[in-house]
Amino acid sequence: MPSVRYAEGLMVARGGRAYAPHCTGEERDAYDRGFAEGGGDPGDIFDAARRALRVAVARQTPAEPALARPLPSTWPKPDDARRPTPWSRRLIILGAAEAGLASGEADCPMVLPTLLAREGAADTIILIVAGGVLVDRESCVTASTWPPPPADLPALLADRDVDDILVAAQGADLAVIDAHASLLPLARHQERLRHTAALQRAQFALWLDRGLCAGESRAAGHIRWGKVNRGLVARLGELTATYTGKDAQGHRIAITLTATGTPAAGYVACDGAELAPAVFVSRRKAVRGAMEGALRRFAGAIRLPASTR
Template sequence: MTETFDPADVACWIARGRPSHHAHAIADAWRAFPDLPIGTPLDVRMARTRERTAMLKSLHEQIAQEGEQHRQATNFAFVERKVAEGSTDSRDAGILRARAVHGYDWDEAVAWAAGNYAARAGWEARPPSRTRLGEPDLRRGAYNQGFLDGGGRPDDIFDVARRSLTAFTPEPTKVASPPSSRPLPSQWPSPGDLPAPASWHRRLLILGASEYRAGTIGILTMLHERSGHEETTICLIDVERGLYLLSDANGIASGDDDALREYLRQRDYTDIVAIASEAEFARLDSAAPVLPLTRTMERTRNSLLQQRAQFRLWIARGRSPGEQFAAGHIRWSKMAAGLSGRLGDFTVRYAGPARLRGHRIIVEDADGMPASGYRTAHGRALHPELVIGNKSHLRAAMAGLLRQYAAALRLG
């Protein structure tokens, strides 16, 4: 682009995106009627501008005509592509027929196709609204012509009834059935505390190979802190190798999808969680038929901190042998006195620092009294007050105690 703007220079207009014939016409007008010096009287300068505008009038009309031609060519090309791709809308073929038979432009062809479709469908004639006063009303004429070509007879009072009885109803388009009705792993919801607990031997962890090698989120470290995690089945998903078991003790080679599918099916899982990168999830989606259909299927997402928090919720639902606790969503609230959570008829709240050291947690029943006299399903007595040393573990300790009470029995 030139540094200085000279309206009488053809190259200046071409550099600013004007076609060559437009640039020559504009430059000719500026050379014929250049701007007058600033000291020239205003009425003289305005007269010069009007002269230049009058010279460019034909160019402006040509530009408008070229724009209209481009619009119609683009629209017709779009409809031609739809028909070539197998469009089932008869109005698309009608637009092309109106252009070929009647020589209509785009607006007239669309009106003809609409009128023809209305006649064959058994509808009343509803031509488009009138154009501006003084302009030729071509669309209404094209609509009426299409209505007549489709079998419509506006002068017959029984025309609509006759055509509605003989109207052809096309069969619905047959759509191929999807390969699977269940969502892909990349579409699974995030882990939460609402699903029911599951024993560790009925849980499946699908871990991305990148996380297994780098440990950025710390999934395995968090998992190893829970008792009973040894029973969990762990599969790795790699962009190149696909889905395979972490342990080689089962003798299933990497890439043997049939053997892996049969192995996972025999384990009777109820809970699956997937932690992987987006590229690994794309690879896991292609291996989705290998995975069993379970009650709960989840995946972590968003930032690393959020994925850690989501995985903690999944870990908390793991049940070791002999362990019993309730499921359900805990409704947390931050009152002036401190953190509190509610599950069922029980409320757990932070009761402040302990007398010597630590932090007190108290569970109350529906009456607001300490929940005394409750025992687990195995007969172990529960104490409504708990003291913990590390306040950063407050929410986890409160949730664990509250779930034990929600699954407990009251004796006496």
């Protein structure tokens, strides 16, 4: 049958075998068509060798298994477009160098002191790689022997809803975290610090800024930055933050509606406090951070109708 001959020619070509129709007429035409569609070329004297080599290489190169749970070493770097998360729903895993327990390489910045200095960070779950295992930070502080006993991850995470995980580790410590990947919860945000120490510090600052304290509400989204004559301008959604210079109260940041340019009046935070459309900071270096914080607070607030203001 022509259909059988077509399939035979197709499989012969894909299997790297030599051209051998063993048929005539309509069946020969069907065989030739299948052979050609399978990548065969009877007019090429090297055709069989080329196809046989292709099949042999494919057999020697096993396909990478698709992992349902990506390893922490493959997680992306932090950015500012992800949703802010309460500190109580965050988990950070530090290498020994990042936690200050060992002298690390040049690409291992110590980030634990910066984390502990941030308001609300005490509610975060902090794990540290020590002695080839994951250890709870409290155990590291109170341990009478070294290395401390490994953390019981299922029990530690049983009553916690984790939405945000950050890994700050390199080299052997990162391999230890990969080995514990099956014990880590699946979270909305799973990231790790990458590249040089300077870039890791910048990425860590973005991750810190996404932390929410109790009762705080801030919007997510990527902030678009630009410059005007006097300084910076930033936009998020319908709002624009503009640095207007320094006056008697300090460096002034104006929050306006992008469409009209009018002050963003009538915005109320989740605790009922009205947000002022002008923000003042004492230091010029703090302007950029204040602009970002103000934009996210306004974008996460509720705007009251004009009749109720």
